[in-house]
Amino acid sequence: MVLIEVLGVGFSLFALSRVILRFREGRLSWGMMLVWSVAWLSVIAFILAPTSFEPVSRAIGIQRPLDFMLIVGLVLSYYLIFRMYVYIGEIHSDIGKVVREVALMDGGKPRRVKRR
Amino acid sequence: MRTLVVVPAYNEAAVIAKTLRGLLDAVDADVLVVDDGSWDNTAGIASTFRRVRVARHMLNMGLGASLETGLEAARRGGYDRLVTFDADGQHNPEDVLRLIDALGGCDLAIGVRRVYFERMPPVKRFGNFMLNMLTWLIFGVRCGDSQSGLRAFNRKALESVRVRASRYEVSSEILYEASRNRLRVGEVPVEVIYTEHSIRRGTSVVDGFKILWRMILHRRI
Numbered sequence: 001m002v003l004i005e006v007l008g009v010g011f012s013l014f015a016l017s018r019v020i021l022r023f024r025e026g027r028l029s030w031g032m033m034l035v036w037s038v039a040w041l042s043v044i045a046f047i048l049a050p051t052s053f054e055p056v057s058r059a060i061g062i063q064r065p066l067d068f069m070l071i072v073g074l075v076l077s078y079y080l081i082f083r084m085y086v087y088i089g090e091i092h093s094d095i096g097k098v099v100r101e102v103a104l105m106d107g108g109k110p111r112r113v114k115r116r
Numbered sequence: 117m118r119t120l121v122v123v124p125a126y127n128e129a130a131v132i133a134k135t136l137r138g139l140l141d142a143v144d145a146d147v148l149v150v151d152d153g154s155w156d157n158t159a160g161i162a163s164t165f166r167r168v169r170v171a172r173h174m175l176n177m178g179l180g181a182s183l184e185t186g187l188e189a190a191r192r193g194g195y196d197r198l199v200t201f202d203a204d205g206q207h208n209p210e211d212v213l214r215l216i217d218a219l220g221g222c223d224l225a226i227g228v229r230r231v232y233f234e235r236m237p238p239v240k241r242f243g244n245f246m247l248n249m250l251t252w253l254i255f256g257v258r259c260g261d262s263q264s265g266l267r268a269f270n271r272k273a274l275e276s277v278r279v280r281a282s283r284y285e286v287s288s289e290i291l292y293e294a295s296r297n298r299l300r301v302g303e304v305p306v307e308v309i310y311t312e313h314s315i316r317r318g319t320s321v322v323d324g325f326k327i328l329w330r331m332i333l334h335r336r337i
Contacts, residue, residue: 096177096282100185103150103171104192 009049039076051069119145119216120195122186124265125203129156134191135205136165142209148189149203150182156237158203180286184279191274198274202265211306215268223273224294224303226259229308239281245290250328255292260303263287263327273299 023033050065057068147168151159153176163170171185190198199212211227218225251262276297281289294301
């Protein structure tokens, strides 16, 4: 096993442990725990036996399993960034509504504010 | 006819008193300062004026959010007209009356800063020209000063304009909303008062690119 494989597997196991920990804390649903576990187990499987992905990559027209993993990783990363972008936008909008309601509730009574 | 003048302010403690004094002397209307989470004493100074109400954002949410707070206050308060007026002291308070007069022939009156353009450095003039053009291209609305902070809404405009943009792109979004709701938009030439403070607070080239980016993101299909 070369160093990069050891590091890759080590990091994936660490990530997997975080997934399980968050699930046990109740901060991750069953579904999300399964999705992330499958994702990190796939990474481990790919590091240890890259050729096992060859049938899948060939089936969709990609010759090398490494290219297949990179493309899948890139597409999923972009999708996650998009999801987070939308989510942050929604949170910002919700915070704006709360801030507005509070501002209009005590309009005329400014509180003393501390200089940051 | 009841009028509300909304003054969005963020860290304007240095000039807010002068701006409000001028405004209260010139206009017989209720004034609402929307303090957008300032860390200086903007809200405290504004609240010393008897005829001024202050709505304070707990967090800095941006110009767009402040204007929407002002619009919402006017809707809930049953006001017939709303005027937005920058806190940095760049507007002549007398122009508020001219904008209100203009509402006789339109639903949304925009104060167009003609003199401002003549004295503006070429880079900024080009930037403003580009933002006007982009507002036209992206939102389909032509306006001589799409980024002006001096505007007047009648009741119909107040009820129909909904601001989603939270930052500077709000000026273009208001024009888009006017177009979407088939409001009549009028332009009124207004004066600009140059002070070191108001020049420093002006939109920079970087702000221009931010506005463009956000205009694209907020374009409703």
